[in-house]
Amino acid sequence: MERVTVQTAPIDGQKPGTSGLRKKTRVFMGPHYLENFIQSIWIGIGGVAGKNLVLGGDGRYFNTNAAQVILRMAAASGAAKVIVGQGALLSTPAASHVIRQRKTDGGIIMSASHNPGGIEEDFGVKFNMPNGGPAPEEVTNRMLEATKSLTSYDILEAQDVDLGTIGTQMLGEMEVEVIDPVTEYVALMETLFDFDKLRRLIASGFRIRFDAMHAITGPYATAILEEALGAPKGTVVNAVPSPDFGGGHPDPNPIWAHELMSTMMAADAPDFGAASDGDGDRNMIVGRGIYVTPSDSLAVLAANAHLAPGYAAGLAGVARSMPTSRALDRVAEARGLACYETPTGWKFFGNLLDDGRITLCGEESAGTGSDHVREKDGLWAVLLWLSILAETGKSVSDLLTAHWAEYGRNYYSRHDYEAVDAVKAEELMAGIRSRLGSLPGQTFEGLTVVEADEFSYDDPVDGSRSEGQGLRIAFEGGARAVFRLSGTGTVGATLRVYLEDVEADPARQHADPQEALATIIAAADAIADIKGKTGRDAPDVRT
Ligand code: G1P
Numbered sequence: 001m002e003r004v005t006v007q008t009a010p011i012d013g014q015k016p017g018t019s020g021l022r023k024k025t026r027v028f029m030g031p032h033y034l035e036n037f038i039q040s041i042w043i044g045i046g047g048v049a050g051k052n053l054v055l056g057g058d059g060r061y062f063n064t065n066a067a068q069v070i071l072r073m074a075a076a077s078g079a080a081k082v083i084v085g086q087g088a089l090l091s092t093p094a095a096s097h098v099i100r101q102r103k104t105d106g107g108i109i110m111s112a113s114h115n116p117g118g119i120e121e122d123f124g125v126k127f128n129m130p131n132g133g134p135a136p137e138e139v140t141n142r143m144l145e146a147t148k149s150l151t152s153y154d155i156l157e158a159q160d161v162d163l164g165t166i167g168t169q170m171l172g173e174m175e176v177e178v179i180d181p182v183t184e185y186v187a188l189m190e191t192l193f194d195f196d197k198l199r200r201l202i203a204s205g206f207r208i209r210f211d212a213m214h215a216i217t218g219p220y221a222t223a224i225l226e227e228a229l230g231a232p233k234g235t236v237v238n239a240v241p242s243p244d245f246g247g248g249h250p251d252p253n254p255i256w257a258h259e260l261m262s263t264m265m266a267a268d269a270p271d272f273g274a275a276s277d278g279d280g281d282r283n284m285i286v287g288r289g290i291y292v293t294p295s296d297s298l299a300v301l302a303a304n305a306h307l308a309p310g311y312a313a314g315l316a317g318v319a320r321s322m323p324t325s326r327a328l329d330r331v332a333e334a335r336g337l338a339c340y341e342t343p344t345g346w347k348f349f350g351n352l353l354d355d356g357r358i359t360l361c362g363e364e365s366a367g368t369g370s371d372h373v374r375e376k377d378g379l380w381a382v383l384l385w386l387s388i389l390a391e392t393g394k395s396v397s398d399l400l401t402a403h404w405a406e407y408g409r410n411y412y413s414r415h416d417y418e419a420v421d422a423v424k425a426e427e428l429m430a431g432i433r434s435r436l437g438s439l440p441g442q443t444f445e446g447l448t449v450v451e452a453d454e455f456s457y458d459d460p461v462d463g464s465r466s467e468g469q470g471l472r473i474a475f476e477g478g479a480r481a482v483f484r485l486s487g488t489g490t491v492g493a494t495l496r497v498y499l500e501d502v503e504a505d506p507a508r509q510h511a512d513p514q515e516a517l518a519t520i521i522a523a524a525d526a527i528a529d530i531k532g533k534t535g536r537d538a539p540d541v542r543t
């Protein structure tokens with residue numbers, strides 16, 4: 001085995017986004033592309049010599065090839081040990097857990113999350129810190145700087161490591177431990193939830209359908225729901241991870257998980273439906289005949305988490321990303337809990353969790369999590385929901401209706417305009433930004449603006465400041481529109497428009513969200529001139 005230094009040159013555009021570096025798979029497969037970025041990660045984290053890392057991915061196309069390259073590069077740069085999920089698989093929350101549990105120096109997760117996979121689709125790489133959470137901006141900025149001046153990288157010339165067999169082997173001087181990707185995660189879930197109680201719920205005839213969307217949660221959900229909790233075989237559908245996610249879009253929302261939606265809206269629907277995304281950190285919750293928006297799910301979990309053993313002592317506080325609906329704030333206020341508002345992206349929750357300020361957090365984009373890991377966690381959310389249903393004996397629909405009656409309903413929707421010309425999208429944002437000062441007092445579609453600003457965040461733990469985190473327009477009566485550009489897209493720009501209104505009257509809490517929000521949608525369009533600026537008549541996706 002020989003260690004070689006390969007000459008290279010900086011590659012443009014290797015800037016980590018909301019969640020690591022995401023590009024088309026073919027771009028990642030291009031000459032030196034992956035290698036340059038990995039070497040830049042080593043530089044960004046102050047070198048990898050003597051360190052222990054975790055490595056795994058969501059199984060998408062190029063996952064195992066990339067894992068072999070990363071292992072050879074870790075060995076060449078002197079890493080002591082890499083713990084790898086069997087078959088180079090690890091869901092994002094499981095990777096976060098192993099990083100923490102084994103007290104390692106961090107880990108690399110290969111995933112583009114909910115983006116489609118395949119040679120023509122997306123691939124991604126991100127680095128998580130020793131606390132199990134995504135690298136903060138300070139670290140990703142160092143990685144970016146490194147990508148701009150890189151002249152060489154180090155790699156071992158060696159045969160592929162056997163990633164199919166559990167156990168320890170050597171790659172040069174470096175130890176490679178292949179672990180079962182599921183075992184340690186299941187053990188963690190057993191510390192948080194009462195598996196006996198969940199087993200009894202299922203034995204009583206409570207029916208579940210979990211759609212793994214041909215992605216990584218298949219093996220995890222099968223091990224927990226079917227094997228440990230005794231749900232009938234076939235409870236988990238699309239359970240075998242495939243490199244292109246069965247040609248689908250592994251994004252758990254009513255559009256991409258329409259199969260599950262139609263099952264759950266049928267007369268003989270199961271009691272509870274759920275889905276997870278490509279790398280297992282997102283979740284979608286559906287009851288019989290009712291879809292639960294992620295923002296509502298977060299609020300319901302915050303209000304009821306104490307019913308599960310892991311949270312019996314109550315919550316230290318809660319947090320949501322800025323565009324997430326303020327349903328959570330209503331629960332926090334009623335319970336006297338601190339409630340933090342952070343920029344979009346999980347990395348901002350890490351400090352709050354590490355500092356013990358919050359126990360539970362989430363985002364409108366189908367992410368919820370707690371202090372058990374430093375990533376959002378799809379299956380964990382499913383188990384917490386099941387624990388609450390088991391304890392209260394209520395259906396999803398009854399629980400949600402009671403929640404709205406008590407706290408009010410925050411009607412909510414996100415409209416995405418995808419693959420918009422990047423220059424036009426920036427112009428649209430700049431157009432709103434330049435008018436922020438003059439919007440208050442103006443009326444659009446009968447709605448008067450009371451406040452308009454650009455969100456920036458001062459981290460209360462490390463004092464860092466993140467600017468330019470989305471444009472917020474607040475209307476009279478509590479309605480709100482938020483505009484931001486996605487930081488995870490791989491083609492052009494994605495404009496996200498987040499719309500919200502509050503309804504306190506239980507008699508008016510059962511409307512279709514798009515109808516309930518129609519005036520705010522029109523006002524947002526009037527303010528931003530979305531049609532005029534982008535040429536788009538309607539959003540590509542409404543969630
Ligand atoms: C999107 C979501 C965000 C989430 C991120 C990673 O980022 O909006 O909430 O944390 O994916 O899953 P965006 O594309 O909006 O930057």
Ligand code: ZN
Nearest residue numbers: 113114279281
């Ligand atoms: Zn994900």
